[in-house]
Amino acid sequence: MKDKVEELKKEILEYTAHTQEDLENFRQKFISRKGVITDLMKGMKDIAPEIRKDVGILFNDVKNTAQERFQELIDKIDEQSNGSEQNSEIDFSLPPIPDTLGSEHxxxxxxxxxxxxxxxxxxxxxxxxxxxxxxxxxxxxxxxxxxxxxxxxxxxxxxxxxxxxxxxxxxxxxxxxxxxxxxxxxxxxxxxxxxxxxxxxxxxxxxxxxxxxxxxxxxxxxxxxxxxxxxxxxxxxxxxxxxxxxxxxxxxxxxxxxxxxxxxxxxxxxxxxxxxxxxxxxxxxxxxxxxxxxxxxxxxxxxxxxxxxxxxxxxxxxxxxxxxxxxxxxxxxxxxxxxxxx
Known part of the structure; x- marks a missing residue:
């Protein structure tokens, strides 16, 4: 069970997203109630009592990792989106507009x-x-x-x-x-x-x-x-x-x-x-x-x-x-x- 959790954590950290569709796929796979983390946690009842506490800590860690990675991916896509919008509004062939101060009436x-x-x-x-x-x-x-x-x-x-x-x-x-x-x-x-x-x-x-x-x-x-x-x-x-x-x-x-x-x-x-x-x-x-x-x-x-x-x-x-x-x-x-x- 510990090995499965570690492999899942590695997969989460290596996941990349470039579109909103990629983000939704990540959410469905790792964060939703029907995701792989939830499925693994259902097997906690079959784990020996003496290691159940340690496995529970691993589950919490991988769950937090998934939430943090999801937010990182969202921020990255938003940043790329804003950058492309700004770039589309700038015509670099135009002469620069000098900074000017207003004057008192x-x-x-x-x-x-x-x-x-x-x-x-x-x-x-x-x-x-x-x-x-x-x-x-x-x-x-x-x-x-x-x-x-x-x-x-x-x-x-x-x-x-x-x-x-x-x-x-x-x-x-x-x-x-x-x-x-x-x-x-x-x-x-x-x-x-x-x-x-x-x-x-x-x-x-x-x-x-x-x-x-x-x-x-x-x-x-x-x-x-x-x-x-x-x-x-x-x-x-x-x-x-x-x-x-x-x-x-x-x-x-x-x-x-x-x-x-x-x-x-x-x-x-x-x-x-x-x-x-x-x-x-x-x-x-x-x-x-x-x-x-x-x-x-x-x-x-x-x-x-x-x-x-x-x-x-x-x-x-x-x-x-x-x-x-x-x-x-x-x-x-x-x-x-x-x-x-x-």
Missing amino acids: PLNTVKSRIIEIFERIGFNLSEGPEVEDDWHNFTALNFPPNHPAREMQDTFFIEKDPDIALRTHTSSVQVRIMENQKPPIRTLSPGKVYRNEAISARAHCMFHQVEGLYIDKNVSFADLKQTLLHFVREFFGKDTKIRLRPSYFPFTEPSAEVDISCNICGGKGCNICKYTGYVEIGGCGMVDPNVLKSAGIDPEEYTGFAFGMGIERMAMLKYQINDLRLFTENDIRFLKQFSGIS
Whole structure:
């Protein structure tokens, strides 16, 4: 009996399989309940008791050997099969494709640079919801009930609730900060905003803004101007000049439009700056006392300034891009131009 078991073990180890049919034959012969190992084990009752234990150990060994060999054959056939499939998909006559790294989107590059500049002078980051209520988006920011921004043609309202809309500016984040944090406050709020506008080379229904807010005792308009001057010289270059033109925003008083000397013509005048030597980058002003009151801040004790600018606008000026739609069309030819830019 011992000799038969040893011969069977040798046969199992020498068995080779090249197809699924060979595997099935192996299973039927050695592993199944009707296989040769099972038949041999039926003769255990005729073995002398004094050697039955030793023969039982041999049977267990050959049974385990059969299971291990079967798995080895399966793995070998699978490996051969995968190799042939891979080889069939490869055309070695084709030229190699070089490994290339993707590039950061220009809007992310510009946003990161803006954040970096303001963080160095003490501004921290704040974020808020893109779906906003009327209080934070309009009322707390001193928008009167009849303001055009509250109309459907300017704002995306949520149909089920007329008091809920996609935020039209990140100033709503500043309101939330003022409600939950005591002065001094120095924060920067970047993010997506939405306005019901026709998409064109100069306008889009979704774009990115970054707004800054500084509230403390004795904050003045001079502080605002110096902060913006520092920023534009860091972002566009040390020779950049700044110009503030009187304007109107519901949440600031006084308010101003922020212009910088044209970085295309150096302030000499070109079609980009409409031959004025300056281009607009955003708006700013001193926080209106009504806004401070709405957020629970005493305007008799604290003052502050706020500013905002479009990230797309900054990217267009920095990289001399003339069509706003390029930022959202995912044209790989456009995006590849920003590889290695920081």
